[in-house]
Amino acid sequence: MLSVENVVSGYGETTVVNDVSINVAPGEIVVIIGPNGCGKSTLLKTIFGLVRPGSGKIAFNGEDITGAKPFELVRKGMGFVPQTENVFASLSVMENLEMGGYTIRAPDLEEIFRMFPVxxxxxxxxxxxxxxxxxxxxxxxxxxxxxxxxxxxDEPSAGLAPKMVEVVMEKIKELREGDSSVLIIEQNAKSALSIADRGYIMVMGKKVFEGKTHEILDHKEIGRLYLGKRGG
Ligand SMILES: Nc1ncnc2c1ncn2[C@@H]1O[C@H](COP(=O)(O)OP(=O)(O)OP(=O)(O)O)[C@@H](O)[C@H]1O
Ligand SMILES: [Mg+2]
Structure with missing residues (x-):
């Protein structure tokens, strides 16, 4: 569904994402974990066309989308929730939803309210x-x-109380049942891994580990370095 091959990107002269390859299969939840500033958001922005890759290739549903614009990607079926400023604070809830639904596919508001009654x-x-x-x-x-x-x-559970983190994770799991794939960046690594199928660890712009969630959770060094586990 999504294939990122050897992508290098950054800002001006600075390389932030350095030769990263990842993929997401249909119906999968995939998580990217890594320390602050390692380039996770930049990678996501590069996939969504907000940062242009210096090299590498990005394909979506078999189509080359390297360098495509965000609105084109939305039309092709990609959605993006940024890490910050992801709602219009001065607009009402309904107006925010309407702003989201301006594209061609008719939104299913009933389904959205069923999922988020609040x-x-x-x-x-x-x-x-x-x-x-x-x-x-x-x-x-x-x-x-x-x-x-x-x-x-991009970090949907950042800054939330532990109980709310679990609620957000449950909602993400429901998305898969609705037939969507999800690529999620998370600081709450353990919570994210509890709902994901696979994960990637990024450090200083590079992918340093990939595997099924249990392989990440069982990996002693990864656990100690990135999941706050003791010993090993
Ligand atoms: N718009 C920008 N212009 C220049 N440099 C940037 C810009 N955005 C991010 N950077 C730099 O790129 C590097 C990676 O930032 P990025 O936001 O991708 O990291 P991150 O892994 O998402 O971090 P965090 O976990 O804190 O969200 C950082 O050194 C950051 O200062
Ligand atoms: Mg980030």
Whole structure:
């Protein structure tokens, strides 16, 4: 479904993503874990056409999309929830959803409200009045308005209380049941790995490990370095 091959990208002269290859199969949840500043968001932005790769190739559903623009990618079935400023605070919940659904595929608002009942309850309220968790729900729901086949999520649980982290993870799991693939970046590595099929570890712009989630969880050194496990 998504194939990223040997992508190098960054800002100006600075290389941030250095020769990274990853892929996502249909119906998969794949997580990328790595320390702050290692280039995770830049990789996601490069996939979504917000940062242009210096070299490498990105394909989506077998089609070369290297250098394609975000709006083109949305039309092709890709959705993106950025790490920050992912809702319009001054607009109402409903207006945020409408902003998300401007493209050709008719949004399934009923399905979205079934998944996020709190958004229906608060649809007339301003997004700025929502809690952190509710905002993340709104950001995800907004991206779902275009019925993406692949959703890119940049740290959807950042800054949330542990209980809310679990709620967000459950919602992400539901996306797969709705037939979408998900590529997710997470600091809450253990929570993300509990819902993912596979994962990648990135350090300083490079992919240093990849495997099924149990291989990552069972890996002593990875566990110690990136999952806060002791010993090993
Ligand atoms: N717009 C930008 N212009 C210049 N440099 C940038 C820009 N955005 C990010 N960087 C730099 O690129 C590097 C990687 O940033 P990136 O946001 O991709 O990391 P990250 O892995 O997502 O980090 P975090 O876990 O903190 O979100 C950092 O050194 C950062 O300072
Ligand atoms: Mg980031």
């Amino acid at each position: 958004l229906e309850e608060k649809k007339k309220e301003r997004a700025s009045s929502l809690s952190g968790g509710e905002r993340q729900m709104l950001a995800m729901a907004r991206a779902l308005m275009t019925r993406p086949k692949l959703l890119l999520l």
